[in-house]
Amino acid sequence: MTTAERIEAGPGTGPGESLPPLDLPAARTAGCPFDPAPGVERALREEPVTRATLWDGSSCWLVTRHQDVREVLGDPRFSADATRPGFPFLSAGGRELIATKPTLLRMDDPEHARLRRMLTADFMVKKMEAMRPEVQRLTDELLDRMTEGRTSADLVAEFALPLPSLVICLLLGVPYEDHEFFQERSSILLSLRSTREEVRAAQDELLEYLVRLAESKRQRPDDAIISRLISRGELNSSEVATMGRLLLIAGHETTANMTALSTLALLRNPDQLARLRDDPSLIKGAVEELLRYLTIVHNGLPRIATKDVRVGGVTIRAGEGVVCTLNTANRDEDTFPGAGGLDVGRDARRHVAFGFGVHQCLGQPLARVELQIALETLLRRLPGLRLDIPFEDVPFRHDMGIYGVHALPVAW
């Protein structure tokens, strides 16, 4: 059946079409802020490849199971190229952002591989592991400042956000004193509520800033990533700025939200928090489990089929959009028994919180180092850590492309 015929035929006529199309992004249930939206969880249980309707009224497939998500994201017949007609965008701002200045995140090989390989050495495991003393020093300094003469603070503003921002600024060669400027723009770019105009303005300002920075590195080179990308001579200042924007945003928003949300999830699971505090050797596995359980890229990853491909018993036709929900894949009972619970002793290494396929998160070795150090140090230094507002009042980031909390008032 072609897409046109399928639309003509209406719902309930083919494999993957017995549930009514699910509206994306799907809303979570109040009171269950760590769990995926009930709509996508139902799809996982009842119809793991199903139809969905996007914000702009267009339709796509939703792929929810762990195995199927890995297959789609690992299959070059599913393209990440956002310029292809019919590509599924998760928000108006997302379409604006990607359509005007695509980053390597929304390109296919070989162009994607060419650009990615300019960066892989910078984020390799050995180099990120060598950052541990520096990350530990920054962590301790932030906690010194946060706790000096005080017994409460907003953990997001004073710890979870500044730590990865400081680190990515150091790696990229971006002056940290400009953090308010780029954090504000970054929030606009990631908000599901931003209009096209707001996204365009924030994007232009950020790129203008990064072009100026790249130009200044041409005059005064340093040893950080932006300067080295310039000195390779393969990219112009605008291309370096586009890559810098991706790294700057991906480098601080993700770890910041994982740090704060992980802290909250541990505070809500005091048995797991106690286990981790009593045995810090669990930290590496605990971070993998928190990545699985929380899956902050909560609206899924978009792709478009370039050939007819069968996924989970359903034929996805060339030209049809697909959204892979990472949070349902990470709650798939077939891969993670007892998936709905947080278990810091679980072997969660097969989670897809960093995505899967050739686009899998480039900065994951950095994210792991930051999260391991931040959480271990926080639990060790603040044994009395507790939430300072009622749980019901925590401002969750339902409105953002990266999930987490807007603020986390804590006391100790």
Next chain:
Amino acid sequence: MRVHIDQDKCCGAGSCVLSAPDVFDQREEDGIVVLLNAEPPAELREAVQEAAAICPAAAISVEQPERV
């Protein structure tokens, strides 16, 4: 057990190095996988199989010895 890698497929995510650091490393210049030991001892079997399973680019394959 014999391990094969495909450097053209590798996307440098580094998860193999975390799973089996005695078997896999990353090239200094571009972070692409290199094999430290193509025939690792049996006690590393689980770690190597895990590395192959979590490789996002399917760049690692493991050949098991024939049973006698």
